[in-house]
Amino acid sequence: MQKIKTAVVGASGYTGMELLRLLLMHPYAELNCVTSRQYAGQALDAIFPRFAQMPGSDLQFTAPDAQTIKESGAEIAFLALPHGVAAEYASALLELGLKVIDLSADFRLNDPAVYEEFYGTPHPATELLTEAVYGMPELQGRSKEIADARLVASPGCYPTSIILPLVPLLEKGLIDPQSIVTCSMSGVSGAGKTSNTLFSYCEANESVRAYSVPKHRHLSEIEQELSIAAGEKVTMSFTPHLVPAHNGICTTTSAMLKGSPSEVTQALHEAYNSQTFVRLLGKGNAADTKNVTRTNFIDIGWAVDERTGRVLLFSSEDNLGKGAAGQAIQSFNLIAGLAPQSGLQNV
Known part of the structure; x- marks a missing residue:
């Protein structure tokens, strides 16, 4: 070829x-x-x-x-x-x-x-x-739209870690769309190359802090895509944190559960069992950044808090990989008519 x-x-x-x-x-x-x-x-x-x-x-x-x-x-x-x-x-x-x-x-x-x-x-x-097509290939029907597009808007890193676990549950009405609360942690490379001293080694090392609260820019695209999935306007709470690592994002999302724990499991498997770069960890398992950095995978686990009636969703990805460059290569592969995993396995 x-x-x-x-x-x-x-x-x-x-x-x-x-x-x-x-x-x-x-x-x-x-x-x-x-x-x-x-x-x-x-x-x-x-x-x-x-x-x-x-x-x-x-x-x-x-x-x-x-x-x-x-x-x-x-x-x-x-x-x-x-x-x-x-x-x-x-x-x-x-x-x-x-x-x-x-x-x-x-x-x-x-x-x-x-x-x-x-x-x-x-x-x-x-x-x-x-x-412009929002380039998240795992969303229903999006792969074909990307393949036919002249212009693909590749998603942000935080949105990828939040949207993918939530969309299947919103589409099936398994959670209350207005109860979503998300906390994410990102490595310092997520800020890009910058002269801002807040992201320098001496300021970021051995320290964890929230930033860009209460209205991080990525919240706009997160709420947009979740609203499409829910069929109603979604307004949510999102708090990003900076952690002393080069790359990697770890996200924990919770929402009031309207369905059953087994329906959560079923919805996630129906959505992602055939998706190359989504790895479902199963109920009761949390995601770990060490398993996804330098890859194009997003790992998703989940649990149900019976005491509060909330579902907990755990995800991890590489912010430079699945959260940026790797996901863009997925779109490239679709546009070029290639297999989704081309150039992204064993990287």
């Missing part, structure tokens, strides 16, 4: 670096263009020595320019750019005939008013919102 030519726009951050790693190892992807204003003119393996001697690691960074990306021969472009910036490149690349997988928040929300509320600025490309 001929390899699909790809580009990574904004390839110098943590997510960009993980995308590069996965694409360099992907049997059906050819990396044709990588962009970074900071590193333009320098080779991948000079900036990321871990890639030295891998085929394609001598590719040079270029400045981000839509026409240059098009001329590289790339057919699909991954955007690993900040919100507000990604939309500009998405619009230009789509006009040039490329397909786009955007890892920013620019196309995750259906309502531009919600985008402005949570991101503090008017949406930069509202005309594209109606065609």
